[in-house]
Ligand code: 5GP
């Protein structure tokens with residue numbers, strides 16, 4: 001396992017946790033305190049503190065991580081969603097191991113689509 005950090009919650013989770021999905025070097029878990037109907041966290045195994053240190057990844061690792069975000073979102077049924085990462089304490093970062101939030105709301109998206117369909121049928 002590449003560069004783990006002693007005492008880091010997300011290093012422990014990527015090593016021992018229960019995943020929604022996993023690929024080489026990256027895992028997806030459910031957020032313990034969801035802020036949307038679907039709220040996943042995409043976490044690279046390698047410990048870097050935040051997006052600020054993104055240059056520590058190779059281009060192929062970044063491609064794999066970003067594709068994994070899109071594939072996982074698709075696999076859990078999301079078409080419309082947010083991908084975001086908080087960088088630094090005052091920006092809302094509370095866990096200092098890089099992670100991407102994937103936030104989506106399948107039902108309200110469906111309701112929105114149905115509402116649009118209903119309007120277009122008038
Ligand atoms: P941040 O605030 O750093 O951008 O995001 C950290 C996220 O990790 C928060 O949304 C928080 O709910 C989530 N979180 C904190 N502790 C745990 C945990 O033990 N398990 C899981 N699955 N999520 C956690």
Ligand code: ZN
Nearest residue numbers: 008011047097
């Ligand atoms: Zn870590």
